[in-house]
Amino acid sequence: MKAIIIGAGDVGFHLAARLSQQGGEIVVVDLDQAKVDRVEDHLDVLAFQGSGVDYRVLGKADIAESDTLIAVSDNDEVNILACQLAARYEVQMKIARVGSDYYYGDSPLAPFSSLGVDVMVNPEEACAAEVQKLLNFAAATDVVEFADGEVILMGMRVGERFLYRDMPLKRIAGEFERRNFLVTAISRGEQTIIPGGEDLILEGDLLYVIGKSEAVDDILRLAGYENRKLQRVMLAGGTNVSVRLAHLLEDGGATPIIFEADRTLCATLAEELGASLVLNGDATDLDLLQSEGVDGVDGFVALTESDQNNIISSLVAKNMGATKTIAQIKRLEYMSLANRIGVDATVSPHLSTVNAILAATHSERLLTLATLRGLSVQMMEVSIREDLPIVNKPLKDLKLPPGCILGSLVRGSRILIPHGDDHLEPGDKAVIFTLAKQARKVSKFFL
Amino acid sequence: MKIRLVLHIVGLLQVFVGLTMILPVLCAAYYGEPEIWPFLWSMGLTMLAGALIWSFTRQEEDIRVREGFAIVTLGWVATAAFGALPFLLSGAISNLTDAYFETLSGFTTTGASILTDIEIMPRSILLWRSQTQWLGGMGIIVLSIAILPFLGVGGMQLFKAEVPGPTPDRLKPRISQTAGLLWGVYLLLTVSEIFLLRFGGMDLFHATNHGFTTMATGGFSTRNLSVGYYNSAYIQYVVTFFMFMAGVNFSLHYRFLTGLRPTVYAKDREWVFYIIILGGATALLFLYNGVSGAGFAEKNFRGSLFQVVSITTTTGYATADFDAWGPLSRVMLLALMFVGGCAGSTGGGMKVIRLLLILKHGKTEIKKLLHPKALFLVKVSKIKVRPEVMLNVLGFFTLYIALFIFCSFLMTALGLDMITATSSVAATLGNIGPGLAQVGPTLNYSTVPLLGKWVLCGCMLLGRLEIFTVIVLFMPEVWKKF
Numbered sequence: 001m002k003a004i005i006i007g008a009g010d011v012g013f014h015l016a017a018r019l020s021q022q023g024g025e026i027v028v029v030d031l032d033q034a035k036v037d038r039v040e041d042h043l044d045v046l047a048f049q050g051s052g053v054d055y056r057v058l059g060k061a062d063i064a065e066s067d068t069l070i071a072v073s074d075n076d077e078v079n080i081l082a083c084q085l086a087a088r089y090e091v092q093m094k095i096a097r098v099g100s101d102y103y104y105g106d107s108p109l110a111p112f113s114s115l116g117v118d119v120m121v122n123p124e125e126a127c128a129a130e131v132q133k134l135l136n137f138a139a140a141t142d143v144v145e146f147a148d149g150e151v152i153l154m155g156m157r158v159g160e161r162f163l164y165r166d167m168p169l170k171r172i173a174g175e176f177e178r179r180n181f182l183v184t185a186i187s188r189g190e191q192t193i194i195p196g197g198e199d200l201i202l203e204g205d206l207l208y209v210i211g212k213s214e215a216v217d218d219i220l221r222l223a224g225y226e227n228r229k230l231q232r233v234m235l236a237g238g239t240n241v242s243v244r245l246a247h248l249l250e251d252g253g254a255t256p257i258i259f260e261a262d263r264t265l266c267a268t269l270a271e272e273l274g275a276s277l278v279l280n281g282d283a284t285d286l287d288l289l290q291s292e293g294v295d296g297v298d299g300f301v302a303l304t305e306s307d308q309n310n311i312i313s314s315l316v317a318k319n320m321g322a323t324k325t326i327a328q329i330k331r332l333e334y335m336s337l338a339n340r341i342g343v344d345a346t347v348s349p350h351l352s353t354v355n356a357i358l359a360a361t362h363s364e365r366l367l368t369l370a371t372l373r374g375l376s377v378q379m380m381e382v383s384i385r386e387d388l389p390i391v392n393k394p395l396k397d398l399k400l401p402p403g404c405i406l407g408s409l410v411r412g413s414r415i416l417i418p419h420g421d422d423h424l425e426p427g428d429k430a431v432i433f434t435l436a437k438q439a440r441k442v443s444k445f446f447l
Numbered sequence: 448m449k450i451r452l453v454l455h456i457v458g459l460l461q462v463f464v465g466l467t468m469i470l471p472v473l474c475a476a477y478y479g480e481p482e483i484w485p486f487l488w489s490m491g492l493t494m495l496a497g498a499l500i501w502s503f504t505r506q507e508e509d510i511r512v513r514e515g516f517a518i519v520t521l522g523w524v525a526t527a528a529f530g531a532l533p534f535l536l537s538g539a540i541s542n543l544t545d546a547y548f549e550t551l552s553g554f555t556t557t558g559a560s561i562l563t564d565i566e567i568m569p570r571s572i573l574l575w576r577s578q579t580q581w582l583g584g585m586g587i588i589v590l591s592i593a594i595l596p597f598l599g600v601g602g603m604q605l606f607k608a609e610v611p612g613p614t615p616d617r618l619k620p621r622i623s624q625t626a627g628l629l630w631g632v633y634l635l636l637t638v639s640e641i642f643l644l645r646f647g648g649m650d651l652f653h654a655t656n657h658g659f660t661t662m663a664t665g666g667f668s669t670r671n672l673s674v675g676y677y678n679s680a681y682i683q684y685v686v687t688f689f690m691f692m693a694g695v696n697f698s699l700h701y702r703f704l705t706g707l708r709p710t711v712y713a714k715d716r717e718w719v720f721y722i723i724i725l726g727g728a729t730a731l732l733f734l735y736n737g738v739s740g741a742g743f744a745e746k747n748f749r750g751s752l753f754q755v756v757s758i759t760t761t762t763g764y765a766t767a768d769f770d771a772w773g774p775l776s777r778v779m780l781l782a783l784m785f786v787g788g789c790a791g792s793t794g795g796g797m798k799v800i801r802l803l804l805i806l807k808h809g810k811t812e813i814k815k816l817l818h819p820k821a822l823f824l825v826k827v828s829k830i831k832v833r834p835e836v837m838l839n840v841l842g843f844f845t846l847y848i849a850l851f852i853f854c855s856f857l858m859t860a861l862g863l864d865m866i867t868a869t870s871s872v873a874a875t876l877g878n879i880g881p882g883l884a885q886v887g888p889t890l891n892y893s894t895v896p897l898l899g900k901w902v903l904c905g906c907m908l909l910g911r912l913e914i915f916t917v918i919v920l921f922m923p924e925v926w927k928k929f
Contacts, residue, residue, distance in 0.1 A: 002620075025620040044603055046620040437507065 001025070001361070002066045006052030006082050007073030008035040010332055010350045011097065011123075013043075015070060015357060018378070020045050023440050027061040030073075052082045063089045070357060072097040084116040095119040095360055097353055119360040126352035128244035131326055132252070134345050135233060135299045137216065138324050139225035141206060141345040144355075145213075146381050146431050150415055151408045153184070153210045153379065153431070157344070158203055159224035170197035172222070181211025181219050182417045184407045184433040185377050187336070192377050192435060194405050206339065208377070210407035210431060212415045230254040230298045234322070236283030236313050237304035238262070238269045241328065241349065245301065250275045257292060259283040283313045286320070295321030302327045307334060314343045378436045379407070382446045386426030390445065396420035403435040404442045448926045453517045455504040456605075460522045461497030461529055463591055465490050470578060471533065474652075475571035482571045485536035493529040515604030516919045519588055520912060526587060527551040530579055539572045548892070548900045553579030554587070555911035556793060558666025558763035558880030559871075559903070561893045565671050570652060573669050577656040583911070584663025584693075584793040585633045586610065593626035602626070608916045612790025612798055613836055613843075616698040632700045633793075637662045640689040647681045661689045664793045666763025666880040673888065674753070675766040683749055683766055687756050694721065694760035694788035716828045717789050717800045724799065728755045728783060732776055739773045758783045761795035763880025770887035777883055784873045785847075795878030795910050797847055801840045803827065808837060846914050851876060854906055861899045871895065875906040 001024035005012050008030035016039060020026045026045040029052050030036050039047040050057035052073060063069070069086040071079035076098045083094035096117045098104075103115070104122065133143040142155030164172045173179055186193045187206035193199070201207065209219045220226060233249055235242045238260035246256040256276040260266050263280050270278040281288045283302065294300065300317035302310035307329045314325035326345045329335050335346045384391065390398050395406065395418055409416040410429040416422060424430065434442040468490040475483035510518070531550040534540040540549055545561045552559045553576055562568065568576075582590065588609040592602040602622045607615060618625045641658035645651060653669050660667045670676035674686050692700070695718060703711045712718050732751040733743070741747040753766045758780050769780055786802060788794015804825065811823045825832040851872055858868035863885065870882030871892070881888040886895065895903065909917050919925060 020621075025624075027620055040617075044620075044622050046617055437509075 001068060002062070003027070003068035003070060003361070004029065004058070004061045004063060004066050004086075006030075006069070006071040006079065007097075008032070008039050008047065009072070009074065010330070011072045011353050011357075012070075013039060014332065014350070014354050015072065016043050016045050018354070018358060018436075018439075019361070021436060021439050022443060027066075029057055029061060051078075053078055053085060055085065058085060058089070063091065066091055068093040068095070068361060070095045070361070072353065072357070076100050076103065080115050080117055083118075087116045093118055093361065095121065095357055097121050097123060097357075099123055119357075121353055121356045121360070123349035123353040124241045124244055126356050127241050127328070127347055127349040128248060130347050130352050131241075131245050131301055131303075132248045134326055134347070135230055135249075135254075135301070135324070136252075137220075138230075138298065139220055139223060141339065142208070144379065146379075146408070146410075146429075150213055151210065151410065151431060152213045152216065153208060153407070154216070154219055155187075155206055155208045156220070156223040156225065157339075158201060158205045158207060161224035162201070162203065163224060164201060164222070165203070166200060168198050168200055169195055172201070176218055176222075179419075180215035180417055181209050181222070182405075182407055183222075184208050184210050184405050187377075189340075190336075194403050194433065194435065208433070210433075211417060212408075232257060232293070232297050233299040233301065234259065234283070234289075234292075234294065234297050234317070236300070236302040236310070238265050238278075239303050239305065242301075242303045243269065243272065245303070246273050246276050254298070257297075259288070284309065284316060286316065289317060289320055297322050299323065300325045304328075307331055311338055311341070311343060314338075315341070318342060318344070378434055378439050380432050380434075380439075380443070380446070382430050382432060384424050384426055384428045384430055384446070388424075388426075388446070391424050391426055394421055394423050401434075401438055401441050401445065403438045404445075405433045407431040407433050448517060448928070449506070449508055449511075449514055451504040452506045452508050452510065453514055453521060454500055455506045456510070456518045457522045457525055458497045458500030458502075458504065459595070460518075460587065460591060461525060462494050462501065463497070463594075464526050464529060464582070464587060465493030465497060467578065467582060468493070468533070468575070471571040471575040474574045475569070478570050480569045480571050482533070482537045482539075482569045485538075486533050486571060486575070488536055489529070489532035492532060496529065510602075510604050512604050512607075513919070513925050515608040516916050516925075519605060519608040520908070520917050520920055522588060523554060523908060523912065527554050530554060530575075533572065533575050537569070537572060539568055544897055544900050545893075548904055549576070550579060551904050551907050552875075552880070553577075553665070553667065554583035555878055555907040556580050556583050556660075556663045556665035556761075556795065557875055557878040557907045557910070558660070559875055559882075559886070559892050559907070560667065560880075561891060561895075561900070563891060563893050565669065573656060574652075576667050577659040577665075577669070580663040580665030580667055581637070581659035584665065585630055585697075589626045590630055592623055593630050609912065610791070611795075611911075611913050612696075612800065613804075613840055616696070616791055618698060618701060628701055629697050632697050632704065633662060635704075636689065636692055636700070640685065643685050644682060647679055647685060649677070649682060657686065658689075661686055661762065661764075662693045662793065664690065664693045664760050664762040664788060664795065664878075666757070666761075668764060673766070674764040680745070680749060683753055686764065687749075687753050690756050690760045690762045690764070691725070693762070694756075694792045694794040696789045696791035697793075698791050714828060717803055720803045721789050721799045724783075724786060725755055725759055728759065728779060732779065735775050736772060754780065755783065758879055759786050759794075759796075760788045760792075761877050761879045763874070765881060765888035768887065768889045770883050770889070781870060781873060781883065784870075784877045784879050787877060797844065797877075800827070801843060804832060804837060804840045805844055807832075808841070843914065846918070847876070850906070850909060850914065854902055857902050858895075858899055861896050861902070863895065863899065871899075871903060872906055875903045876910040878907060878910045 003024055003026050005016050005028045008028050016026050016028050020043055028039045028045055028047040033049045036047045036049045069091045071082040079096035083096050086094050094117055098120045137143050139156050140154045144153040185208040186195050211219050232255050234257045236259045249256045258278050259281055261282050266278050266280045294317050300322040302313045310327040314327040318325045324344045327343045329346045329348050338346045406418050408431045409418050468486055472486045527550045531546040534546040540546040548561050586609045588605050606622050618628050637658045641654045644654035656669045729752045733748055736747050737743040750767045754769050757764045787796015787798045790798045790800045807825045854872040855869045866883050867885035871886045874882035886892055
C-alpha cells in the first residue's frame with residue numbers, strides 16, 4: 001500500500017503508525033511543522049509540511065504512484081477537495097473525514113458520490129454508534145462486529161460475580177456446553193496477553209472474547225454478568241455526539257436524560273429531542289444527579305469537550321450507583337488509564353474514526369482491520385487464499401507466530417470457533433488477533 | 448537504557464560483520480595465502496560471539512533515541528574489536544593497540560596507519576583493511592538497516608545516529624528503502640571507479656582496494672607511497688574525480704541518477720560552496736607552489752588539486768609529500784582538515800554545510816549590528832534554516848574545536864611536538880589520516896606513544912559519529928534503568 005495521509009493530528013498520527021506497521025509506504029502532510037516533526041521522529045514514514053490541497057506538496061508526496069489518499073485534517077472541505085484532487089491522479093481509494101451533516105443523506109440531492117470521495121467517515125456518528133453498542137451490551141467495554149454482524153468481539157472487565165477463579169482456561173471452556181466463543185486477549189494492568197489453555201483469569205482483568213453473536217449470553221456469563229435492556233441513560237453535555245446518541249437511544253425505546261449547562265443550547269436540544277429529558281445543569285452537580293435518580297440508571301455517558309470533566313463525572317456517577325459509565329476521551333493515550341481508574345468504558349471520536357478508516361483500507365483479502373483500547377492489539381478479518389501454505393493443516397501444527405491467535409472462522413454460512421484440531425480451508429474468513437508489534441509478521445502469514 | 452536491547456542489536460551486527468569476512472577468505476583462497484585460516488577463525492569467532500550475544504539477550508522492545516546512540520557507538524567499538532582479529536591472528540599486526548588502531552582507522556574511514564611497510568602485507572590482509580573502510584564509509588548500521596527489515600522503526604533512530612550531517616535526508620517513506628538506495632549509489636560509484644582504474648592499467652586487486660577506500664574517503668592504499676606510487680596522470684585524475692564524488696551528498700547523486708538533470712547539483716548551495724572551497728584552495732596552492740619553485744606545469748596543478756581534494760574530502764591519499772611544501776601550504780592543508788565533505792557524503796570533518804551555516808550566521812549577526820530591529824533569516828538552497836538546527840550546528844562547532852584543543856593538549860603532554868600533536872588530532876578527528884611532521888604523508892603513526900594511539904582512537908570514533916552520538920553516552924542519566 002502506498003498511502004498519503006493529510007493531517008497529522010491524533011487520527012492522522014495513529015493511522016500512519018498502524019498502516020506503516022502493516023508494511024505500507026506512508027507519506028504524511030500537515031500545515032503545522034511541529035506535527036510534521038512529531039511524525040518524523042516517531043514513525044517510519046515520510047512527512048512534509050504543507051497543505052494537502054497544494055498540488056506541489058502532493059507531487060512531492062508522490063501522489064501519482066499512490067493507491068490511497070486519507071484526508072483527516074480538521075477541515076471537511078480540505079478533506080473533500082484533497083480527495084477530488086487525488087481522483088485526478090487516479091488514486092484508487094479516497095477516504096475523507098467529514099464531520100458536517102449536510103454532506104450526508106439519502107436524498108437524491110445529497111452529493112455523496114459526486115464529491116469524489118470513496119468513503120466518508122463521520123467521527124461523531126461513528127462515536128455515537130459505538131456508545132450505543134456499548135450500552136446495549138451493558139457489561140462490555142468494547143464491541144466489534146465481524147462477518148456482517150454474525151461474529152462479535154466483546155471486551156469485558158471481570159465482574160464481582162465471576163465464577164471461574166483459579167481455573168485454567170481449558171477447564172473453563174469445559175464448563176460451557178456449546179463452545180461458541182474464545183478468549184482471545186487479556187489486558188492485565190499495562191500488559192496485553194494472548195492467552196493459552198493454561199492461563200488463568202484474574203480479578204480486574206479485561207477480557208476480550210470473540211464468539212458467535214448468538215453466544216452473547218454465554219460470553220456475559222463467563223465474566224459474571226447478565227444482559228439487561230436499557231431504560232434510562234444519562235448523557236452529560238449537549239454536544240453533537242450527544243444529540244446523535246440521544247436519537248439512537250430514543251429509536252431504541254430508551255429514555256435519554258441530558259445534562260447541559262448552557263440554557264440556550266438546552267432550548268435547542270429540547271426542541272430537537274422529543275422523548276428525552278433535557279436538564280439545565282451540570283453533570284458534576286451531585287444534588288442534581290441524586291434528585292434525577294443516578295442511582296440505578298442504566299448508563300451514564302460523559303460526552304463533554306473536556307476529557308477531565310468526563311472522567312470525573314463518570315467516576316462520581318459510578319460511585320453514586322450508575323450501572324455503567326462511559327466517558328468520551330479525546331487523548332487516545334488516556335483511554336486505558338481511564339479504564340484502570342474505574343471508568344467502565346471509554347470512547348473516542350478519534351479512535352472510532354481510525355477504526356472506521358482502517359476498516360475501509362482493506363484489500364480483497366484483508367476484510368476488516370480494527371484496533372482496541374490501548375492500541376496494542378490488532379484484529380484482522382482475512383479471507384484465506386487457496387495457495388497459502390497454512391491451508392488444510394491442523395491448527396495445532398501450524399507454527400503461528402507468538403502473540404497471535406485465531407479467533408473465529410466463517411465457512412460458507414457456518415461460524416466456527418476454532419480449536420487445535422480444526423484446519424483452514426480456502427475461502428474461510430478468519431478473524432485473527434495479534435499484538436500490534438507482530439502485525440506485519442502475522443499479515444505475511446495470512447495474506 | 449535498555450541494555451539488553453542494545454547488546455541484542457550489537458550482537459546481530461557482529462554476525463553481519465563476521466559474514467563480510469568471506470571476501471578476504473575468497474581472496475586468500477585465490478592467492479593461495481596461509482592467511483585463509485586466521486580469516487576463517489576470525490569469521491567463526493566473530494559470528495559465534497555475535498550469535499551468542501544476540502540469542503542470550505532476546506528482546507521485543509522498541510529502540511528509542513538513547514538506545515540508538517548506544518547501539519551505534521558500542522556497535523562501532525565492538526566491530527573494530529572483532530575486525531582486528533584477522534590482523535592479530537595472522538600476526539600481520541601483533542600489538543593489540545596497533546591492531547585496534549588500524550581496524551578502527553579502517554571502519555571510521557580515517558586512514559591513519561601504524562604499518563611501516565604496507566607492501567609486504569599479504570593480499571587478503573590488505574583487502575580486509577580496505578574493506579573495513581568500504582563498510583564504514585556508508586555505514587555498517589545503514590547497511591544493516593537496508594538488509595534487515597525488522598529494524599524498522601528503530602532503524603530510524605539508528606540512521607539518525609550514524610548518518611553524518613545536521614538533518615539527514617529521507618529519500619523514501621521507509622527508512623530501509625532510503626538506506627538501500629544510498630548503498631546502491633555507493634556500490635555503483637565504487638564499481639565505476641574500479642572499472643576506470645582497470646582501464647588505466649591498474650590490476651584488479653589494487654583497483655578494487657583503491658575503489659573501496661576512495662569511495663569511503665578512507666585513504667588506505669596498498670602502496671607505501673599511496674596513490675603517488677602511480678605516476679599516471681589518468682589514474683590520479685580518476686581518483687581525484689571519485690574522491691570529489693564521494694564528498695558530495697549521496698542524495699544528490701540519487702536525484703541526479705533518477706532524473707538525469709545536472710542542475711540538481713548546482714541548485715544545492717552546499718555543493719556550490721564545496722566547489723568554491725576546492726577551487727579556491729587549489730588555485731591558491733597552485734600559485735604558491737608555483738612561486739615556491741614547482742613551476743606552473745600541469746604536474747603542479749594535478750598535485751595541488753589532488754592534495755586539496757584528498758584532504759578536504761578527508762580521504763587522505765597523497766601524491767606528494769605535502770609536508771615538505773612551504774609553510775603556507777601546510778597551514779592551508781591543516782585548515783582544510785576542518786572542512787570535510789558535504790553532509791550525506793562519506794567524508795568526515797565538520798561538513799561543508801555546517802561551515803556554510805556558520806558563515807551565514809556570522810553575516811547575519813553583522814547585519815544586525817547595522818539594523819538592530821530587522822529580522823534576518825538564514826536560508827540555504829531556498830529553505831529557511833530553523834533556529835534549532837542553527838543552534839545545533841553552533842554547538843557542534845564549539846564541541847569540535849574544544850575537543851581539538853583538549854586532545855592536542857593531551858598529545859603534547861604525551862611527548863609529541865606541537866605540529867605532530869595538533870595535526871594528528873585534526874587528522875583523526877576529521878578522519879583524514881595523514882597529518883604533518885611525525886605523522887606526515889610519508890611517515891606513519893607507529894611512532895606515536897601507546898596512550899596517544901588510544902587518544903587518537905577516541906578522536907577517530909568521535910569524528911566519524913559526529914561527536915554527539917558518543918558524548919551523549921557519557922551522561923550518567925542516560926544509563927538509568929529507564
